[in-house]
Amino acid sequence: xxxxxxxxxxxxxxxxxxxxxxxxxxxxxxxxxxxxxxxxxxxxxxxxxxxxxxxxxxxxxxxxxxxxxxxxxxxxxxxxxxxxxxxxxxxxxxxxxxxxxxxxxxxxxxxxxxxxxxxxxxxxxxxxxxxxxxxxxxxxxxxxxxxxxxxxxxxxxxxxxxxxxxxxxxxxxxxxxxxxxxxxxxxxxxxxxxxxxxxxxxxxxxxxxxxxxxxxxxxxxxxxxxxxxxxxxxxxxxxxxxxxxxxxxxxxxxxxxxxxxxxxxxxxxxxxxxxxxxxxxxxxxxxxxxxxxxxxxxxxxxxxxxxxxxxxxxxxxxxxxxxxxxxxxxxxxxxxxxxxxxxxxxxxxxxxxxxxxxxxxxxxxxxxxxxxxxxxxxxxxxxxxxxxxxxxxxxxxxxxxxxxxxxxxxxxxxxxxxxxxxxxxxxxxxxxxxxxxxxxxxxxxxxxxxxxxxxxxxxxxxxxxxxxxxxxxxxxxxxxxxxxxxxxxxxxxxxxxxxxxxxxxxxxxxxxxxxxxxxxxxxxxxxxxxxxxxxxxxxxxxxxxxxxxxxxxxxxxxxxxxxxxxxxxxxxxxxxxxxxxxx
Amino acid sequence: xxxxxxxxxxxxxxxxxxxxxxxxxxxxxxxxxxxxxxxxxxxxxxxxxxxxxxxxxxxxxxxxxxxxxxxxxxxxxxxxxxxxxxxxxxxxxxxxxxxxxxxxxxxxxxxxxxxxxxxxxxxxxxxxxxxxxxxxxxxxxxxxxxxxxxxxxxxxxxxxxxxxxxxxxxxxxxxxxxxxxxxxxxxxxxxxxxxxxxxxxxxxxxxxxxxxxxxxxxxxxxxxxxxxxxxxxxxxxxxxxxxxxxxxxxxxxxxxxxxxxxxxxxxxxxx
Numbered sequence: 038x039x040x041x042x043x044x045x046x047x048x049x050x051x052x053x054x055x056x057x058x059x060x061x062x063x064x065x066x067x068x069x070x071x072x073x074x075x076x077x078x079x080x081x082x083x084x085x086x087x088x089x090x091x092x093x094x095x096x097x098x099x100x101x102x103x104x105x106x107x108x109x110x111x112x113x114x115x116x117x118x119x120x121x122x123x124x125x126x127x128x129x130x131x132x133x134x135x136x137x138x139x140x141x142x143x144x145x146x147x148x149x150x151x152x153x154x155x156x157x158x159x160x161x162x163x164x165x166x167x168x169x170x171x172x173x174x175x176x177x178x179x180x181x182x183x184x185x186x187x188x189x190x191x192x193x194x195x196x197x198x199x200x201x202x203x204x205x206x207x208x209x210x211x212x213x214x215x216x217x218x219x220x221x222x223x224x225x226x227x228x229x230x231x232x233x234x235x236x237x238x239x240x241x242x243x244x245x246x247x248x249x250x251x252x253x254x255x256x257x258x259x260x261x262x263x264x265x266x267x268x269x270x271x272x273x274x275x276x277x278x279x280x281x282x283x284x285x286x287x288x289x290x291x292x293x294x295x296x297x298x299x300x301x302x303x304x305x306x307x308x309x310x311x312x313x314x315x316x317x318x319x320x321x322x323x324x325x326x327x328x329x330x331x332x333x334x335x336x337x338x339x340x341x342x343x344x345x346x347x348x349x350x351x352x353x354x355x356x357x358x359x360x361x362x363x364x365x366x367x368x369x370x371x372x373x374x375x376x377x378x379x380x381x382x383x384x385x386x387x388x389x390x391x392x393x394x395x396x397x398x399x400x401x402x403x404x405x406x407x408x409x410x411x412x413x414x415x416x417x418x419x420x421x422x423x424x425x426x427x428x429x430x431x432x433x434x435x436x437x438x439x440x441x442x443x444x445x446x447x448x449x450x451x452x453x454x455x456x457x458x459x460x461x462x463x464x465x466x467x468x469x470x471x472x473x474x475x476x477x478x479x480x481x482x483x484x485x486x487x488x489x490x491x492x493x494x495x496x497x498x499x500x501x502x503x504x505x506x507x508x509x510x511x512x513x514x515x516x517x518x519x520x521x522x523x524x525x526x527x528x529x530x531x532x533x534x535x536x537x538x539x540x541x542x543x544x545x546x547x548x549x550x551x552x553x554x555x556x557x558x559x560x561x562x563x564x565x566x567x568x569x570x571x572x573x574x575x576x577x578x579x580x581x582x583x584x585x586x587x588x589x590x591x592x593x594x595x596x597x598x599x600x601x602x603x604x605x606x607x608x609x610x611x612x613x614x615x616x617x618x619x620x
Numbered sequence: 621x622x623x624x625x626x627x628x629x630x631x632x633x634x635x636x637x638x639x640x641x642x643x644x645x646x647x648x649x650x651x652x653x654x655x656x657x658x659x660x661x662x663x664x665x666x667x668x669x670x671x672x673x674x675x676x677x678x679x680x681x682x683x684x685x686x687x688x689x690x691x692x693x694x695x696x697x698x699x700x701x702x703x704x705x706x707x708x709x710x711x712x713x714x715x716x717x718x719x720x721x722x723x724x725x726x727x728x729x730x731x732x733x734x735x736x737x738x739x740x741x742x743x744x745x746x747x748x749x750x751x752x753x754x755x756x757x758x759x760x761x762x763x764x765x766x767x768x769x770x771x772x773x774x775x776x777x778x779x780x781x782x783x784x785x786x787x788x789x790x791x792x793x794x795x796x797x798x799x800x801x802x803x804x805x806x807x808x809x810x811x812x813x814x815x816x817x818x819x820x821x822x823x824x825x826x827x828x829x830x831x832x833x834x835x836x837x838x839x840x841x842x843x844x845x846x847x848x849x850x851x852x853x854x855x856x857x858x859x860x861x862x863x864x865x866x867x868x869x870x871x872x873x874x875x876x877x878x879x880x881x882x883x884x885x886x887x888x889x890x891x
Contacts, residue, residue, distance in 0.1 A: 164679040467750050468742040471857045475684060479677035493752050499742060501750065590680030597677045599688035600737060 068250045069111020078112065079103060082133060082247050085220040087271075090263040100256065109253025115240040120200035122234040123521040127512075128227030129310070130250045137244030139217040140209065142237045164589055171486040174564035176557045176580070178536065200520060200538075202239055209241070216241070225268060226276055228254045230304070230347065230401055233525070251310065273299050280403065284344060284369050286433055289417040301409045305402050307332050308348065312398030313513040319454055319495065319550045332394040332402070333372075339390045342410045343372040347401035348511060349609075351452055352437050353393040360393060362449050363437035365457055367510060367609045374434040377410055378424055392437060397452060398511070442615030450497040451608060455550060459507025460530040461584055461605040463490065463594065466618075467499040469602035479597030480582075489582040490553070490594070500618070503603075505594070506553045506582040508532050510609070514545035514554060523579065531584045541577030554581045631693055635700045642704040656705035657882075661875060663698045667691060668868060695730050702727060715881070719874040726867040733860045744853045748846065753854040757798075760847050764795040767840050774826075774833040782825040783833060790815055791837065795844055798851060812845040 074082075082088050088106070096102045112135070115121065121139060122128055202208060217223060217238065227234050228251045249257075258265045277299040281287040290298065308330050309315060315328050332343070335355055345366050352372070353360040366372055372394055380388045388407065405414070418424050443451075451457045474492065481488040490505030512532045515523050522538035523545045525531065534545075546554040558575040559567050567576045584605070585592045592605050604617055645652045670691040673684060702723060710720050744750060751759065771787045774780035794815060816838060823834050 161679055165676065168676050168678045467745060470750075471737045471741055472744075472750075472753055472854050473858070473861070475674055475677070482678045496745075496749055499745070588678070593677055595683075596680070597674070597684050599674070599684040600741075601685040602741075 067108045067111075068248070068253070069113075071107035073112050074107045074110060074247075078135065078247070079106060081135060082106060082110075085133060085222065087222060087225075087264050087267045088133070088257075090267050091257060091261040092263075095262065096260045100260070102257075102260075105253050105256050106249070109256070110247055110249045113246045113248050115199070115244045115246065116201070117240055117242055118202040118205045119240045119244075120202060121238045121240065121246070122224060122227075122236070123200070123524075124235065124237045125233045125524050126518075126521045127516045128224055128234045129516065130248050131222065131224035131228040131254060133247040133249075134217055134219050134221045134223075135245040135247055136219055137240065137242045139221075139238050139244055139246075140205075140214040140241050141217055141223070142208070142239075143213045143215055160589075168482060171482065172562060173486070174560050174562070176487055176578070177485065177560045177562050177564070178567070178578070179562065205239065205241060208239075225254070225271060229258070229268065229272065229306075230276065232276070232347070255306075269304065272304055273302075277302060277304070277403065280346060281344070281405075284371070284433065286371065286374075286418065286423075286430070287344070287414065289421055290413060294413050294417075298405060298409055298413050302403050302405045304346070305404055306399070307396035307402070308399035310399045311516075313548055313550050316398065316455070316550050318552060329395045329397055332396055332400065333390050335390055335393045337390050339373050339376050339388050339407060341404040341406050342374055342377055342414075343394070344403040344405060345370050345372070345400070346403050348399040349397040349455075349457065350400050350402075351395040351397050353395065354391075354437070355393075361445070362452055363392060364435060364611070365397070365448075365452055365609070366394075366435075367457070369433070371434040374430070375436065377407055378415060378418075381411055381415060398455065442619070443611055444498075444618075447497055447500065447618075448611070454495065454502065456502050456507070457609045458509040458511055459606075459608045460510055461506075461508040461592070462608045463503040463505035463507070463582075464604050464606060464608075464617075465492070465494075465501040465503050466602045466604075467496070467501055469600045470501075470598075471600060471602075473599065475597045475599060476594040476603050479593035483585050483588050483593040484583075487557075487580070489580060502551075504551070504553050506532060506584075507551060507608070508582075508584060514549045517544040517548055518542075519544065526586060529586070531586050532581075533583045533586055534579050534581060536578060539578045541579070543577070543579070545579050554579050556580070627689070627693070631696055635696065638697065638700050639704065653705060656701055657879075660698065660701045660705050661879070663694055663701060664872070664875065667694050667698065668872075671865065671868075692734055695727070695734075699727050699731075715874070715877065719871065719878055722867055722871040722874055726864065726871050729860065729864040729867055733864055736857055736860060740853050740857055744850055746846075746849075751847070751850050753851065753858065756847050756851045756854075760795070760798070760844065760851075763840050763844050763847065764792070767791055767795055767837060770833050770836045770840070774830050780826070780830055780833070782822045783830060783837070786818065786822050786837075790818060791841070795840070798848055812841055815841050 083091065083102075083106075091102055093102050096105070115137075121132065124142070208214070223238065224234070226232055228249070258268055278292075278295050281299055281302070282290075282295055287295065287298065309328065312328060329351065332350065333339075335353070345368055347368055350366040350372065351362055352364040352366060354363050372392075373390060376386075376388065376391060379386045415424075423430055456462060472492075477488045477490070477492055480490060490503060492503060494501050494503040496502070508530050509532070510530075512523075512525060515525070515532065518524075519542060520538045520540055522535045522540070523532060524535070526533045541556065543556050546556050556577045557580045559578050561567055568574065569576050582592075590596055595603055595605050601620075606614060606617060608614060642652055642656065645655070670687050673681060673687045677684075706720050706723070710717055767787065771780065771783055774783050794811060819834060819837055819841070823831065826834060
């Protein structure tokens with residue numbers, strides 16, 4: 038890269054001395070081809086809700102409405118049977134049907150499987166049999182079942198990988214579905230909250246869709262007042278009340294009270310949803326944390342109690358000339374509760390935040406206005422007796438007492454390196470580990486002779502964050518997967534790869550900041566490399582820990598450690614972590 | 621210590637109980653050899669199942685951690701039963717002597733392994749990065765190559781002669797070999813220390829431009845020392861088990877012969 042020369046002499050030099058570079062504008066790379074969204078299509082889009090609520094005059098000249106719709110949107114065409122959204126997948130865009138007909142599966146709500154991921158080992162006998170039936174070759178696969186078990190085919194269109202249902206008629210007959218015709222808008226909840234898709238939508242006929250990515254959706258929400266109100270109302274109607282009700286504190290409210298709280302609460306986003314792109318690879322990182330944004334500073338007026346909806350927050354207190362971390366908050370935890378309660382008890386205590394709050398990477402939160410919290414939630418807490426004996430408040434709204442039993446530098450490190458993201462992080466106590474590799478061998482036995490982790494990783498003192506999938510709360514590996522092959526298994530925290538749906542693109546491996554996904558070339562049971570007929574290249578698949586989801590007795594690695602040196606642990610749970618470290 | 625204390629106390633009481641019971645039994649002029657012999661055989665069998673547990677990790681039969689604790693517990697018990705059965709001194713007779721020695725070494729290797737696995741892990745990395753054992757030879761090679769590059773760079777212009785001589789005579793042999801294999805276990809860095817001393821002395825004969833090379837070579841020597849130490853300690857932790865298991869298999873062969881011979885020739889039990 039050429040460094041721009043900014044010395045006075047050079048600035049005064051001739052034009053020939055200058056070095057021209059194209060500077061990236063705020064617009065960045067368009068989502069699709071803006072030229073394909075002509076005036077006619079734009080008019081159609083703008084005539085249907087919620088886009089009809091937008092007014093050109095509310096936008097600036099540099100960020101005009103039409104430009105946003107063109108730049109952050111694209112036209113996608115689908116054939117009958119194409120899957121538009123999978124249940125459970127992470128979505129970052131929303132859709133408007135331009136022509137044709139889609140269907141949404143309302144019930145049963147489930148992900149159509151490409152490969153059956155039910156536990157294969159169902160008894161002691163089959164576990165013993167598994168030991169003796171291991172393949173003699175690395176990464177061998179039975180490719181025959183890729184076709185056989187699948188309810189879905191895969192095809193490519195315009196560089197995109199599209200899942201195609203094999204028999205849409207059967208699905209329409211067997212499942213409760215609803216038609217989504219021209220002018221219908223869908224997918225907004227996932228686009229704005231980064232929540233997994235709540236339903237599967239597929240095409241019944243040839244369909245043309247307008248797809249708007251979340252960045253554009255965010256900008257429209259920022260400038261379009263009515264649009265924002267409509268979206269917020271939609272969020273409030275469809276997801277705010279259920280989200281609030283899922284919290285044990287707010288779950289104490291009656292449905293009327295909850296609706297009232299939901300109506301007054303607002304949804305806010307901080308940081309960057311794609312934090313992992315800026316974060317890069319953990320192994321290349323220093324200790325700097327330049328992507329953390331303040332939500333609130335210590336001593337600031339607390340106008341609302343904050344419920345964490347997604348992402349993570351660092352709680353800090355002023356210390357010396359800087360700030361030190363006293364805790365962190367994850368999904369469904371509350372910030373500011375005790376300030377509000379203390380203020381209600383004694384009005385002399387100012388309604389200010391005792392700590393600073395920072396978004397780590399990205400943070401979605403719901404702000405419940407203080408007066409609403411005081412009038413609706415606090416009485417319910419008092420009635421339940423939780424204000425006095427605290428009940429489950431310790432977990433939902435933890436008191437921040439420095440590291441909570443953890444070494445302070447360890448807690449800072451867990452946050453700096455984003456290790457707290459893991460729900461089943463593999464930690465190895467190097468004061469106990471003798472390097473016998475029994476954990477690796479056990480993992481290999483459980484996975485047809487292929488270990489799914491490397492007993493190596495970054496360290497903090499004598500604690501190793503081993504390179505095994507952590508099954509993150511925020512599984513960024515799933516976001517860019519074009520086929521939905523890597524997903525959170527329904528009802529669990531386990532992130533698993535659907536081997537037959539994986540096309541070996543490597544997007545999950547490059548997204549994972551922790552280097553916990555490897556791309557492997559697969560073989561058949563005779564040890565021959567499997568070659569892609571079209572490209573002539575070896576077929577690659579993503580490979581990572583699946584937490585022995587199909588095994589008896591849980592993760593084989595932890596069971597196999599003879600020195601109690603290895604644990605699979607939720608690193609956000611400071612209590613459990615401290616207990617394990619001080620065992 | 622807080623988790624080990626109750627178990628240790630219980631084990632000591634049990635060992636004392638076994639010892640006292642055997643003395644009492646012996647004082648009654650009853651033949652203790654049959655009971656202690658079969659007890660030892662059963663204990664040996666139970667101890668051997670731990671290796672089986674490690675082999676069939678896919679079967680959910682309890683965490684290996686509990687198996688290892690049971691293995692240690694039974695191992696200590698086997699020490700007492702062994703001396704009750706075979707006596708504290710080596711017996712006469714070549715077969716018995718061999719069996720006594722094998723079993724004695726088996727117990728000693730087990731105790732040594734237990735001590736190593738408790739004492740060494742925290743000292744391997746000494747606060748630095750724990751390296752993968754299999755990768756250490758590669759890393760060592762990399763350091764050797766790096767040293768050659770440093771020397772080559774320093775030799776440009778003909779002012780690096782002292783460094784080249786030092787490299788040829790002392791540094792290359794040091795970097796190419798895994799040195800002081802056993803001394804690392806007691807944190808001995810004699811050769812590395814001598815090399816650093818020599819290098820410091822060479823610092824007098826190099827120009828200011830080569831001082832950076834000297835500093836780099838110092839760093840390489842220090843890294844090699846760390847690599848060797850980690851390799852030695854990790855190797856020790858990995859290899860003692862082979863010795864222990866080999867002794868186990870050998871002693872089993874002799875136990876079978878011993879039982880067969882004892883019953884066949886109706887000899888008195890007790891080695």
